[in-house]
Amino acid sequence: MPRDPLIALVGKPSSGKSTTLNSLTDTTAKVGNFPFTTIEPNHAIGYLHLPCACSRPTLPGNQPPQPDAAPPLQGRCKPNHGACQNGTRSVPIELLDVAGLVPGAHQGKGLGNKFLDDLRHADALIHVVDVSGTTDAEGKATRGYDPSQDIIWLRSEIINWVLGNLLQKWGGVKRRHAAIKATNLETLQGQFSGYGATSSIIGRALDRLALKQPLPDWDSATIESVVTAFVDDKFPTVLALNxxxxxxxxxxxxxxxRLVPPDRLVLCSAISEVFLRRLVKQDYIRYTPGSDSVTTRQDEDDDAAAAAAETPATAQTTSPLKPLDDKLATRIENLRDMVLYRFGSTGVNQVLTRAAELLGLTAVYPVRNIGTFGSGEAGSGSERANVFRDCVLVPRNSTVKDVGRKVMGDAPLAFVETVGGVRVAEDEVVGSGWCDILSFKVGRA
Ligand SMILES: Nc1nc2c(ncn2[C@@H]2O[C@H](COP(=O)(O)OP(=O)(O)O)[C@@H](O)[C@H]2O)c(=O)[nH]1
Ligand SMILES: [Mg+2]
Incomplete structure (x- = not known):
């Protein structure tokens, strides 16, 4: 069955991986049970924020459009996992916290080879880079370190890890390749399958290089270029400049x-997000994760006083938030100036969004009843109560059939319907807003 996507956080010690992970996982939204059966110790659940299907104005159930009224489906959207607030859905996604990597990791420095092995099943990486320059390559405190170095050496550690594993066996690989008259693709697939590589990933890498010589004649530079092309495709990386x-x-x-394409960069302050969410829990502030605004008791009291001055007849209300001491008030003021006003948000939500974009992840909503989008059988009375209970993330170019296998397992599909009860072919590619609300009917057609 197709696996769920897995995104790994990598970086040197003290770059802020754990803080970033906390800022992605600890959501104030209501959280259901995890959709993943086993959660290993260094795995966590992050939440990807997406516009939910329930808020699409064109869907039956949201029509006829009423000016200013929320789409009616939104009020009945009750995800089994994650949450949906005002049409923004938090979809759980599995994250992996890889222990700190240092230069020389692929040779075993700092247990690096063991930590690199954790990456085998990752579909994308988030490289958390400390852009303050206050930690050196080993993660020790310093001042004025150039963090662009980290981007270069970390990528080469991953390449050298894969390369080292391949070269160790290269003699045998070559002999077998010649003996069974394998294609380059077949031989490399055997070697790279341990990294969860598909033949399309390896095929793309080989196509890009357009190599002329047969595999047994490759020199070390050629082997390295193959590994580099493979790594870049298998481990697309977002740089979280923290x-x-x-x-x-x-x-x-x-x-x-100046060195990296803009679609690979996200600016963030993980500690600011963690700090703000803690203050929300302690009733000091109002703050919606991902937004640029923080409201304190002082702000609310000022607003209430201004409102009362305009309409003196109404009684002035006081804010239910707790008052801040000077130290907290100053910290919030600094955070507004240094992060929220300058960058528009703490940036952590975009880190995950960008990684999902690199993977081309599409949200698909399997529903039992294509007329109501509910999960109950038609006529059971419950079919209208809750809509869009399920949402699965599938990679770029997934077909209706791929989604069916993920959702229904090996059960034979009779037919599949999308919005309006329209039947769709199993080889139709799903996309955002296209064949992404599906009802699978099991049995003989
Ligand atoms: N100034 C600042 N410090 C941070 C930020 N994120 C993490 N840190 C600090 O960096 C140090 C290392 O963070 P940690 O998450 O444990 O790093 P890890 O070793 O990569 O997991 C801690 O002292 C954090 O408080 C941030 O956004 N801004
Ligand atoms: Mg850590």
């Missing part, structure tokens, strides 16, 4: 931005 709240961050960000 600690943007630090005064030294700007010049380091500017340097990295």
């Amino acid at each position: 600690k943007i709240d630090h005064p030294d961050a700007d010049k380091n960000i500017a340097k990295i931005a």
